[in-house]
Amino acid sequence: MSKKKLTHGQLRRMKANHQKRLQRGNRTDASENELQDSLLGPEQEGIVISRFGQHADVETATGELVRCNLRRTIGSLVCGDKVIVRQATDPSSTVSGIVEAVHQRHSSLTRPDLYDGVKIVAANIDQILIVSSVVPAFSTQIIDRYLVAAEDCGIAPVIILNKVDLLTEEQAPAIDKALERYRAIGYQVYEASGQTLAGIEELKHLLDDKVSIFTGQSGVGKSSLINAVLPGAKLLIGDVSDNSGLGQHTTTTSKLLHLPSGGSLIDSPGVREFALWHLSAERVSWCFVEFREYLGGCKFRDCKHLDDPGCRLREAVEQGKIAQDRFNNYHRIIASLDEQRHARQFRAGMDDV
Ligand SMILES: Nc1nc2c(ncn2[C@@H]2O[C@H](COP(=O)(O)OP(=O)(O)O)[C@@H](O)[C@H]2O)c(=O)[nH]1
Ligand SMILES: [Mg+2]
Ligand SMILES: [Zn+2]
The missing domain is CATH 1.10.40.50 (Probable gtpase engc; domain 3)
Known part of the structure; x- marks a missing residue:
């Protein structure tokens, strides 16, 4: 992302301007970037719903969805970022607004990148819901990898055992014990079924007023759970009956979805698997x-x-x-x-x- 070579002085000035924008709040200032400014409306608060290429879809505080360009001063922008936007006043322009500045993040979900060090996948997430199930097989090894990734980002993890309808009497004792171990070290554990909808009400409450992200192996039922808590989401549900055991990959870019109760979900393909090799x-x-x-x-x-x-x-x-x-x-x-x-x-x- 930061491939442009800038001197320390330039970077400092850009940062200072960025700070000024943030402090200015809703006031507009025509002295800078005059030409473009004349085509832009007042500054508004917004949240990045999805980010792709050089653009971002931003939802304004009034609920409008605005396809935006980004100011060059913006180093990184991801789904969940809180931003200041200005909408274009000219309806014929190709993009409908510009992201002026990004508010400081209270959390960043990251993954290591072969070339760029650590990459930010999404911002301002309150909790990571680690979904596991009995098909594919329940594995504390995988859960622990996700827990490490969540702890490293400083975002509260919650463990969800999905597909409880498939749990057999033979499997139940060992799984119950494992879940009890997680509760004993302070983690919240939920049991649910995307099929029978058992435990879905509790899950909805868990999501109230928070920004959450579902993670877990392909096929554990993340999309099914999201559809259950947010029927309008209509996420495609994969098929784990194929030989690979891997469901279809349906999402290509992170997206923020609003829940009727006030919380939000980030649906992201970037967190299917958390790599950990960057950690000591x-x-x-x-x-x-x-x-x-x-x-x-x-x-x-x-x-x-x-x-x-x-x-x-x-x-x-x-x-x-x-x-x-x-x-x-x-x-x-x-x-x-x-x-x-x-x-x-x-x-x-x-x-x-
Ligand atoms: N029996 C049962 N099947 C489920 C449940 N949740 C999801 N599935 C099935 O598991 C498969 C994978 O679900 P999906 O939501 O696509 O998983 P994802 O890859 O984690 O998004 C689909 O065939 C779903 O119908 C559940 O609670 N019980
Ligand atoms: Mg899915
Ligand atoms: Zn030791």
């Missing part, structure tokens, strides 16, 4: 919330929490204070980071040729 082992251990009180207490500063002597984490596992399953998943993630980093270096090396 220390960061991953911190993202396991119940590990935090033991971190820094191991005998060796570079403790790998394996068979290192004096490992406080391992002691906590032995004393039953940390669940063995979570500890195993932690080590699996650490091992996968190394693998992914190697694969990535290899790929990056190939690209250089």
